[in-house]
Amino acid sequence: MSSDITLTSVQQDTLLQLQNASSLFNRTQDRLNTGKKVNSVTDDAVAYFRSTSLYDRTGALETRKGNIDQSVSAVSAALDATSAVDGLLKQLKGVLEGARGAVLSQRVAATTQFKNIAKQLAQLVKDATYQGLNILTSTTASLSTQFSERTAATLTINGFNLCGTGIGNTNSLFTGATGAFKADGSLNFSNVVLGGPANLGVLGFSALNLTSQLGTITVSLAEQIFGQSDNRIDAAIAQNEAISASLGINVSILQARSTFTADYSVTLSEGGDKLTLADLNTEAANSQALTLRQQIGIQSLSVSGQQNQSILNLLK
Incomplete structure (x- = not known):
């Protein structure tokens, strides 16, 4: 130690100890203020870079978790819609069964109810949109969720078309009905509750034997038409349940990944803390x-x- 002032060896040792103590004291105060023993690369290069990697990974996973949670909400919105659709389909079934054997005026009123319920069903499906995405109105719609930025772990949910009007649309409610839904959302076989011959074309019964009486239809044939429509409603209920089950499974998968991502992020963060916290x-x-x-x-x-x-x- 160079100085213009001559100090004894004891004084020099004491000053060195004071300087060392001051440096350690400043470091200790820094740790107390930040709560960390590694605040920069100069403190511990290995621990600093390892912890930085863990913290960066934690941040990336937290972003992924946010996206996963949004996907959960999007699919849950669709699931809520299918639950409501189930109730409307059962109302259609109730109206159809109530019209069977009823007088003409009652069947006319039932037809109006049937059409209105069907329109409400179609409108409900269209309203099941989450942030611009509706996976119930188009088979080309899809929801893709990436779980990690380091792997190809992704869940893709393809859309359905519950109110599709195409023939044999396996993603529609009425998969076996020819053009079941009209453009206005009503059903092509709504008038079946009237039980008249004019309904045979849209129901596919044009080849059935009619009586020779003009504008009349046999009771057995009317029952057959009611039964056919009733079966279509039952099939639509079953189809909707299958779609709901598929959506429910996807929600469970997304929720499991969200929980895992949250827990994993905590584990990584704790690992970084072990390297840096004082x-x-x-x-x-x-x-x-x-x-x-x-x-x-x-x-x-x-x-x-x-x-x-x-x-x-x-x-x-």
Whole structure:
């Protein structure tokens, strides 16, 4: 240690100890203030970079979790819609069964009810949109959720077309009905509750034997038409249940991945903390010890100075 002032070896050792204690004290205070023992690459390069990697991975997974949770909401919205559709289909079935054997005026009223319920069903499906996406109105719609930025783990949910008007649309409610839904959302076989011959074309019964009476239809044939429509409603209920089950499974998968991602993020973050966090109890004790060491060093210099003053007094 170079100085223009000559110090005794004891004083020099004491000053070095004070400087070291001051440096340690500043480090301890920094740890107490930040809660970390590794705040920069100079503190511990290996721990710093390892923890940074873990923290960065945690942040990326938290972003993925947000996307997964949005997918859960989108599919849940569709699932809510299919649940409501089930109720409307059962109302259609009730109206159809209530019209069977009823008088003409009652069947006319039932037809109106039947059409209105069908329209409400179609409108409900169209309203099941989440952030611009509706997976119940188009088979070309899809929801793709990526679970990790490091792997190809992805869940893709293809859309359905519950109110599709195409023939043999396996993704529609009425998979076996020819153009079941009209453009306005009503059903092509709504008028079946009237039980008249005009309904035979849309129901596919044009080849059946009619009686020779104009504008009449046999009771057995009317029952057959009612039975056919009733079967179509039952098939639609079963189809809707299958679609609901598929959506429910996908929601469960997404929720499981969301939970895993949340737990995994916590594990990674804790791993980073183990590399960087300081033991505050230890650092607090160190702070007290260093403060005491500084006080002792200062007192030691004071005593040394007093000794030199005594020597000076003897020389006078």
